[in-house]
Amino acid sequence: MNTTISVIKADIGSIGGHIRPSKRLLDSVEEYVRQHQKGLLIDHRVSYTGDDIAILCTHNLGAENEKVHGLAWDAFKAGTEVARDQGLYGAGQDLLKDAFSGNVKGLGPAVAEIEFEERPNEPFLLFAADKTDPGAYNLPLYLAFADPMYCAGLILSPGMFKGFRFDIMDVSYTEADKVISLNAPEELYDIAALLRDPERFVVEAIYSRDTGEQAVSVSTTRLHNIAGKYTGKDDPVMLVRVQGSFPATGEVLGPFHIGAYVAGFMRGSHNGPLMPVPLNSPVSFFDGPPVVSCAAYCVHEGRLTSAADAFDHPFWDYIRSRVSEKAVEIRRQGFFGNAMLPYSELEYGGIVKKLEDLEERFQFR
Ligand code: F6R
Ligand code: MG
Ligand code: MG
Numbered sequence: 001m002n003t004t005i006s007v008i009k010a011d012i013g014s015i016g017g018h019i020r021p022s023k024r025l026l027d028s029v030e031e032y033v034r035q036h037q038k039g040l041l042i043d044h045r046v047s048y049t050g051d052d053i054a055i056l057c058t059h060n061l062g063a064e065n066e067k068v069h070g071l072a073w074d075a076f077k078a079g080t081e082v083a084r085d086q087g088l089y090g091a092g093q094d095l096l097k098d099a100f101s102g103n104v105k106g107l108g109p110a111v112a113e114i115e116f117e118e119r120p121n122e123p124f125l126l127f128a129a130d131k132t133d134p135g136a137y138n139l140p141l142y143l144a145f146a147d148p149m150y151c152a153g154l155i156l157s158p159g160m161f162k163g164f165r166f167d168i169m170d171v172s173y174t175e176a177d178k179v180i181s182l183n184a185p186e187e188l189y190d191i192a193a194l195l196r197d198p199e200r201f202v203v204e205a206i207y208s209r210d211t212g213e214q215a216v217s218v219s220t221t222r223l224h225n226i227a228g229k230y231t232g233k234d235d236p237v238m239l240v241r242v243q244g245s246f247p248a249t250g251e252v253l254g255p256f257h258i259g260a261y262v263a264g265f266m267r268g269s270h271n272g273p274l275m276p277v278p279l280n281s282p283v284s285f286f287d288g289p290p291v292v293s294c295a296a297y298c299v300h301e302g303r304l305t306s307a308a309d310a311f312d313h314p315f316w317d318y319i320r321s322r323v324s325e326k327a328v329e330i331r332r333q334g335f336f337g338n339a340m341l342p343y344s345e346l347e348y349g350g351i352v353k354k355l356e357d358l359e360e361r362f363q364f365r
Contacts, residue, residue, distance in 0.1 A: 003042075003118050003302050004063060007056045007126055007237045008072035009219070010109040013083030013091035014051035018131075020282035021048050021088070028082040029053055032075040040067055042302030049293045050130025050283040051090070052235045053079070056295075058302040063113040069104045076109065096226050106226055110134075110219035112239045119244065122299045125252060125310065127238040129274070131283055132264035132290035134171070134220050134236035135198020136274055141166075141216060142195050143255035144247050145206050146184035151251045159245030162209040168194050169204045174225045179204060199263055199345055208245050215246045224347065233268035233347065249296060253310055256292065259323035261330065261338075264290040268347035270340050273326035276319060278312040289327040 012029075015022050030046040033055060037044060044057040055072050059065070076095055083091035096108035104111055114124075129136055143150040145164045153160045163184045168191070170178040182191045194201040206216035218238045242249045256276045265272035265288040272289040279293050294310035333339045340346070 001060050002062070002115050003122075003299060004059050004061060004065070004068075004113060004115040005056070005124065005239055005299065006059070006063070006065075006068055006072075006111065006113040007054055007128075007219075007239060008069065008104055008109050008111050009052050009054035009128060009235070009237045010076045010094040011051045011090060011235065012053060012076050012080045012094060013086075013088030015088060017089055018051045018283070018287055020051060020280075021053055022083075022086055024086060025079055025082050025088060026053060029055065029075050029079040032078045033057070033071065036071055036074065040071060043299075043304040045295075045304060045307065047128070047293075047295065047307075048280055049128040049277075050235065050281070050291055052094075052128065052130050054126070054128045054237055056126055056304070058299055058304060060302065062115050064103050064105070066102045069102070069111070070100055072109065073100045073104050073107070094223070096223070105221070108221075108223065108226060110221045110234060110237050112217040112219045112237050114214050114217045114239050114241065116213060116241070118299065118301070121243075123242050123249065124297055124299065125238075125240045125242060125249065126295045126297065126307075127240065127292055128235075128295075129237075129290065129292040130235045131233055131268070131272070131288045132236070132262045132274060132292075133199065133222070133234045133268075134202045134218055135195075135200075136260075136262040136264070136290065136292070137218050137236065137238050138195040138198045138201070138203055139258070139260050140252070140255035141203045141206060141218075142191065144252045145215070146188060146191065150254050151247050153247055153251060157245070159210050160208075160247070164215065165207040165209055166191050166203055167205040167207070169202050169220050170200060171202050171220055171222050171225070172200050183209065210245050213241070213245070215241050233264045249310065253294065256294075256311075257319050259319065259326055261326070262290050263341055263345055264288065269345070271330060271338055273323045273330070275323040275327070276311040276316050279307065279309045285324075285327060286331060289323065 080092035259273040295307035
């Protein structure tokens with residue numbers, strides 16, 4: 001029987017601004033899932049990254065299952081009541097629609113899911129990012145799955161010699177899912193041409209061309225596409241199956257040392273370096289910097305091990321210092337130029353009104 005791993009995450013309120021959820025809120029979500037999972041889930045874990053709560057669960061019901069999504073939706077609804085009761089900031093922020101309609105996609109929460117036949121040993125990684133958007137994973141995925149400079153397995157491990165298929169979504173198209181499949185290594189330049197624009201083109205999934213197995217699933221939700229206005233950054237989650245004919249854990253983690261500049265940070269309107277952080281980390285400086293955590297698991301017959309905290313290691317302390325320097329450097333130039341996102345990506349509409357008002361005062365010469 002196939003195992004499905006689903007991760008569904010939402011920001012439903014946090015302490016002291018958009019910093020982190022309260023312990024009571026986390027406990028309430030976990031408690032709800034525990035009480036209602038019988039006959040549905042095999043296992044589950046609840047964690048947070050910045051102000052977002054992720055429900056990781058395993059089951060045999062396949063991706064986009066109405067009952068599994070409904071359980072997560074209801075858990076976030078129940079949590080929202082607790083957030084309101086505690087007066088948490090942004091209570092229920094990511095629950096953008098009133099009613100659940102079979103699938104949380106398009107309702108606000110972010111979802112990543114993979115269904116597969118378990119290998120005898122099945123290691124996988126759960127990434128959760130805050131104060132950024134799904135394109136933040138484009139560069140690490142490109143380097144880990146298509147570049148032998150970062151992924152030694154591409155030249156050393158025969159199971160990877162055929163390369164990987166990238167499914168890339170045009171997230172600016174809102175009428176339907178608009179997706180292209182491109183093969184690495186033959187179409188590397190085409191992949192790069194799309195992934196260089198992470199606000200528009202986002203890796204949705206990656207498949208082994210050797211086995212056809214799915215390695216990666218990324219949540220591709222763009223909140224402002226759903227709400228039509230700023231409601232917070234999309235704060236993406238990602239599942240990555242690793243080892244064997246997939247890249248090794250270390251090959252997937254490696255590119256995160258770059259701390260690449262990504263969209264997000266304060267008011268979802270700036271560029272900031274993506275900082276790899278330990279599990280259950282809050283944000284801080286300028287509501288950031290953009291952060292990403294990684295929980296490494298094994299799953300067997302749907303049962304999850306405890307999480308290994310992949311970025312909790314002295315090596316990453318050094319990287320965090322360097323990323324902090326990058327964050328300070330770009331913050332020194334405030335609103336100017338590349339420090340702030342282009343007009344189309346600014347998540348706050350206020351500037352539109354300001355520019356409209358100023359427009360009237362321009363004079364023609
Ligand atoms: C970014 C984010 C925060 C808020 C900022 C202002 O995704 O969540 O940076 O945008 O704290 O928040 P509001 O508008 O709620 O006062
Ligand atoms: Mg938020
Ligand atoms: Mg968030």
